[in-house]
Amino acid sequence: MPPTAERSGVRLWLVSFVGFAALFAGWAFATPYNGPPDESQHVLRAAGVVRGEIIAKQDLNGGLQLVPDSLYPGFCFPTKATVPADCEPEPGGDETLRELDTTAARYNPVYYAVTGWPLLPWPNWTGIMLTRLLTGAAVAALLAGTVVAAVRWTRHRALLAGVVAATTPMVAHLAGAVNPQGVEIAAGAALFASLLALVHEQRAGVNRAAVALAGISAAVLVTPKFTGAMWLCVIFGVVLLPSSKDRLRELWRSASVKRWSVLVVLATVASLAWTLVVKPADPTGWDRKQTLAMVLKHAFVHAWPNNVYQMISVPGWAELEMPRLVYIVWIMVVGLPLLAAFALGDRVERWRLGALAFGAFVPLLALEVLSANRIWFFNQGRYFLTVAVALPMLAAYVLVRHGFTARHMRTMTRLFAVLTLPVHVACLLYAMTRWQSGLKSLNPLEGEWTPPLGSVLPIVLGVVGAGVLFAAYWWASRVPERVHVQSEPEQVTTSV
Secondary structure, three states: OOHHHHHHHHHHHHHHHHHHHHHHHHHHHHOOOOOOOOHHHHHHHHHHHOOOOOOOEEEOOEEEEEEEHHHOOOOOOOOOOOOOHHHOOOOOOOOOEEEEEEOOOOOOOHHHHHHOHHHOOOOOHHHHHHHHHHHHHHHHHHHHHHHHHHHHOOHHHOHHHHHHHHOOHHHHHHHOOOOOHHHHHHHHHHHHHHHHHHHHHOOOOOOHHHHHHHHHHHHHHHOOOOOHHHHHHHHHHHHHOOOOHHHHHHHHOOHHHHHHHHHHHHHHHHHHHHHHHHOOOOOOOOOOOOOHHHHHHHHHHHOOOHHHHHHHHOHHHHOOOOOHHHHHHHHHHHHHHHHHHHHHOOHHHHHHHHHHHHHHHHHHHHHHHHHHHHHOOOOOHHHHHHHHOHHHHHHHHHHHOOOOOHHHHHHHHHHHHHHHHHHHHHHHHHHHHHHHHOOOOOOOOOOOOOOOOOOHHHHHHHHHHHHHHHHHHHHHOOOOOOOOOOOOOOOOOOOO
């Protein structure tokens, strides 16, 4: 590959990584302990794992972890948007070990071991914050890889507009929390972009960087939760069926593809073995006395449009709805390429879009219907994001194959950046007012509760992160000189 192209790809990854990491750090520093969804459950699991308690004692709610009492959370402000976070004691203090109940007690330990090690020497705010930042760095690295895949490995840089639309404020909120779901979502995005580039964009040869990104993201995707293998099948199925047999044979002959495939298979087998042996999602025997009609009504009527809002931004324990304009803007941004792609795409492309939408939503809805009487209604919008993030990317890819030129995609990407990046900052500021004052004041610099390092730092990080990402999107969406506006796009580069 040309050295200049390689250096350009590395620069793009670094700039994107810095932008994502700063934005996610803004959420990490702004949020009280247990402010993000289920954070205390994951903190307790991480604290147990890093102390060697890999398989926890099971109970009806999950299991028990022997962890420092300093990490025990209260629950006075989660789910109550008008209650500021000062009603809870700050984490830290008494480090006496005690058994604490957590729903994540039997989850796969890999995520917790990799990001949760700071909780061993620092079972307090320091350890929690470092674990959040490590999670954010992992998400930022995968999303920066997705940006490179969208810009360097696909024609007309079409997928970049989809990446902008897919990276919602909810993704940023999860990336600034102790929660494996942010990593899972980023892995889904990176896997889809790299596979699409390998199978459908590159006509000859094997891009080893794309293979590496696909292998890493697939291995990451299957690890945190039992649903990972399901998401892997959905993404592989949508990308590979149908595809060129000659291209698949060429990929399979590559030693690099074979090596990374072994890693993915081992990670998948290990994840499935953990699920089958440890049973992290084993439901209770409770009978909630819900009839099938009641379950279906909730799953397909009452839960929407809440699930849509939650995919965009409902921070906390799904209690803080943003001003409605936030959802209007984001629905327009995602809806434009999706509707246009369905209108312009051919039969196979419509099948891919439909299959991806089906795979993103229906399996979890079906699982909820089947288990609602035992574990209640568990779905939230964020659970669908792992595959749903690929929808605007696939839509952008379809558009560029049906008349949209490089200049069209450049305009779309920049328009999406202008619309969405200020929304990212606005959502952060609005969430800060909720945690600091219970929405009694819309000033993010005041309130009964103050973030550990003050209110200014997260605001600065959020603004800087959004600004760096704006520069990255603007730079990366420029029209390459080698692509003529009215002509068929040339062979894409295989540079990093």
